[in-house]
Amino acid sequence: MLLSMQWLREFVPYEGGVQELGDRLTMLGLELEEIINPFENISSVVVGHVVECGKHPEADKLSVCKVDVGEAELLDIVCGAPNVAKGQNVPVAKIGCVLPGGLKIKKAKLRGQKSCGMICSERELELSDAHDGIMVLPEELKPGQIFIDAMNMNDTVLDLGITPNRADCLSILGIARETALGFDLPLTMPELNLVEAGGNAADMLKIEIEEGADCPLYMARILKGAKLAQSPDWMRYRLISVGVRPINNVVDVTNYILFELGQPLHSFDGDLLKGDKIRVGRAPEGMKFTTLDDQERSLLNSDLLVWDAEKPVALAGVMGGQNSEINDKSTNVVLESAVFKPALIRKTARRLSLPSEASYRFERGVDQLMSAYALDRAAQLINELSGAEVVSGVAQNESLPWQTRTHTYRHKRCNAHLGLNLEPEFSKKAFTLMGLEVDDSDSDSWKVTTPSYRLDLERENDLYEEVARYYGMDRIPAVLPNISKTFDSAVLGDTPYGFSRRIKNWGRGVGLHEAINYSFVGSEDLDLLGLPEEGRVYIANPLSEDQNVMRTAITPGLLNTVRHNLAQGNNHIRLFEVAKKFVKDESSVTETREQNRLGLLVTGPRSQREWPGDNEDADYLDIKGLVEHLLTDLKLNDAEYEILEGCSYLEPCVQVKLDGEELGIIGMVKPEIADKYHAKKEIWVADLNADMLRDKVIANKIQFENLPVFPPSRRDVTIICPMDLHAATIEKTILDQKLPLLESLELVAVFVPENQDKERNLSYRLTYRHPKKTLKDKEVDKEHTKVLTALEKALPIHF
Template structure:
């Protein structure tokens, strides 16, 4: 939000240092981003007086001027403007100065005549787009005076970052209120008295609102006898200083009042409104509407429109329509000042990628009570700058009047929250200066009526926060809070954040390093992995082409991390990322469907270089072990792994499932794709659905059992089996035989005795235990022998 210091001083008499003002606003929660001079590029331009003007001897369209700029020497300047004449006061850029756009003024000869500077137009000065001729200054401007002083241009503009909840500060008035609060200064409101005449506006325009929830208030003033033209210089230059482009006197007034009071307005050409009627109603699904920028847009039934008696004329709260645009021939104006539901405006502006200064304010909320002040202020200014007559009365429809909000406030509770001892006098004075009404009839619990422009004050704690920021958050002593946790929370469902934190703690504990990537990747990154293209969400205004789409998988980001680390000489990687992926979904309010995924990437040696083992590369067993470890950590049981054919970027690949639900995939990145990321070794990845993991984890019921008090008895069994027989099949068969006293079965070794034979030796360790007594070897041997016999009968294995 750009705020002109001189404009601010029209509301509040602050005469202190601008940096001090910015620092104080920052401590109030309105962070100062910077202070700049919007007209610094024309600071060297001065006022000149054209003493003589003659035709160029070698050109029909050039003039040779003698110009006095107060240095005691007349400058010879060649000018091509058709309106230059002797006796004029003009802006002159002398030799050595630089104009907006980087144009440096140097000594020159134009067709044999020396030129020692440049007489400038408004466009060359960056004041407007006008370039039909030079800018002719008022005769009152002193020769040699800097142009910025002569035109009283804004020289100090504060760039203030406004948080989304402080919509009331998106105006000069809002910042003035905060300045008055910070420094104890009076606030002066602009003059809004309107001189009315002629017919009653209510008899000339009918209003109809289809749904008061979508549009609680709609007001209109009518103006007749408008003369279109340029707005006064002071208004145009002030708008330029705060980043707005001047257009015409009527449109500039709407922008001026929006920046001044924070309420967007819109002006219609009343002659283009059919049926002497304005109706606020939703769009028809699929209809087309052309906005002021000339773009035809397809609308949804959730979009809100302003209609006349026959057709839509504006996209409510976002942009007007081309069919009711104010033009050079406009003489009758309908001035709109309305309040719309923020969520409706936000969805429309986001979906159509059509942000505007108006939508930026409407989607955060505007002052419904202050709307009358804004429409009166705009009508007064329009009458002044266009000679229009304001018709009597304001046409108003308010199906949902503003409800005054009253909150209870306990000073004792506030002090407990803040750790302070604020006095009642401080609280009373602060609330009053904020515009609140305080009822202290109950000393323990005040009733505080908040002003209609402070939409963020919704509950008692918000009032405590106001006292804290006015007192000074930096002055509140840092004290560790006393944290007490009730046993009532035991057994409650774990939230998403806590579950994700649990997974991150596990990943860090098993030696994985967390990476945090942007959600944006490039289309080519997804194409490289052959990921589906129909569900992608393209970024409307990407920062770079490498980040022009929302990712549909975590794999592209992890592979980019791999590529970057290899380039830095770090080839041994154990990475994980817990993040969201995005898919297009037209049925969603945001047009996006989000899922949380866990990605794991392994590359390089299994052990670190200083580990006293052979430097073998990580393989399938490492990745599979991590997945099994996660399931064990979450108490989900043992997952199942099944071969998966035709995966887009993994080969070989397996599907990870549990209880018949597919939870993700695991496998090796295809060689060509790994090579594209500079990997010279195998890259193993796992991609798991965290949302489904959380649902399964939440459904598990915690059961407690006593710790075993009697010692276990362990027996190992080694079987020789065909190479195609899965170890899991052997383990599952042992469990199905159900030997008495069996507590657990684990595979502890694998050995291939002869490379030329398709056989291998698998060793399993069986643990036996009795819950009530110590087992004897004889009992265990008997059960163990039965198990071995059954295993030999059921499977093609031998001892």
């Protein structure tokens, strides 16, 4: 919502600063997003007085003028406008001025005559599309005045973010109410002095509403003998300041009232309406209707239309029809003011992609009691600006009269909700300033009546929020709430079920799909993976031969899931499964030992097919990255990774250790095995001991430390090393120095020079920080030298 400060001051006598107003409105819930000067791009244009004007000696269509711009010397300006004449006041762009279109004024010669400026038209100033002549200013202006000051255009506009529930603030009046509330100022409504010319509009036009819920109120006034023309400057410039393009004096009035009072209006050409009836009703399914933008729309029976006696003339609350629009020949006007069902307007505007200032307000709800005032004020302005006579009376149909809403308010309960200790008089004052009526005859339970423009006040808690807004949300102290937990909820995370749920939440969170497979597989699946026959638990009465044994590893089930996905055309596969494996154990009561495992599997393109550019296949870094992410999420120590030889179904195979204990394995399924599952891409899996993870998490004691206060110092170093020297070895060598100032190190780049197969370059970034002071360069250099020296001594590297 764009708020003109000039316009606002017509409602409230606010004399403070713009930023102060924006800050206060933000605290009241209307967030200040930007402060704008709408006419800043013409702020260097000045008022000039044409002292002399004669024909150009070498061009019939050019005039040579001497213009007084308030300086010691007159400016020579060549002008091509046909209406330029001696004695006029005109807008002048002097040398160096940059006009809105980007044109920079320079000293020039036109057909041998020097020109030291430019006399501007309205289009060149982006005030309208008029360009048939220069803009002629009022006679009382003085040469040299800043143009926007002289024309009362020096306005400041605030761009405010309005939340969907505050439809009442989508107008200057609504924000004026908030300003009056925030600064305890009086609110003044525009004076209404409507002169009617006789007759009775209610006899001349009948209003029919098919369904009252669709249109609670429809009102219309009839105006005759309007003379369409350009609106006066004050109205045009005010509309431009809030982003509206002026059209003519009748249409501009409807836009003006929309922004001023928040009530959308629509003007029909009365001569194009057939019969003496206006009807509001639904559209027949599939009906075609052409709107003002010359687009034919296909309608549904959920769309609401305004009809005359024969045809639809407007898409209610969204846009008027081409067949009844105001045009240059219009003289008789039917002016509409209505209230429509917000849900209908919202659906129609969204479906047809027809957002408008009117629909934006209708779909949030308008003030039903304000409709009559807005209609009368618009009729008064059209009468004053176009000379139209206003027929007496109003044609209207209020199918659903406004019902006053009263809510209970309990002050003690409000204080408890807000954590404050406010006096009752404070709340009463707040409600009164907001336009709410308070009946506090019962001191414990007030009756508060809300005005028609506050549609967001629906229950008692909304009244508490109003008290908090007036008090100041920023002044309410922050207090942590009391949280009560049952015994069960306290220990749930430590149970196998609670931990399993945590792992599943993690898996879904990183973009994996959960696989749920049968606990039994076929002996052939286990044989294919080379898993030992010892320890298998066979099913006494299997459903089929391919499900005759309990799984001794989680991988066979995941590979079968891969085969099924590939058969369905999905080659971007990201899976996880939390499930048990079963191993024969004579010492157990059931003769079977169960262990919870976590399986991870990735295969196919690294990203979805919709992602543009090169798309590499998933590799070891993807599956290892998932394992590292899991351990980080569980707040566990970094794992150790070692190449494991002799794995029956993974090659390469990496053993994962946590605190020296075996956690599981990760690696690539051997191609000959993957081929049996119809996979043409590499399949990378991880099989981890979920029970060990849970034990580590339970035993893990999380410690907190203060965030660093002093800034870090960073040093980059590129190490040239043999191809077979692992980066982990270099990092371990650096960390083994246990330098107190070395906070972290990070591998940032790997580079292999062309035609080089023996050495590669590894670039590291080392971060140094002291916990109690800011490091000096010489202190960092000393520590860094220790690192480089230790590397050269311990490893076959150079820099």
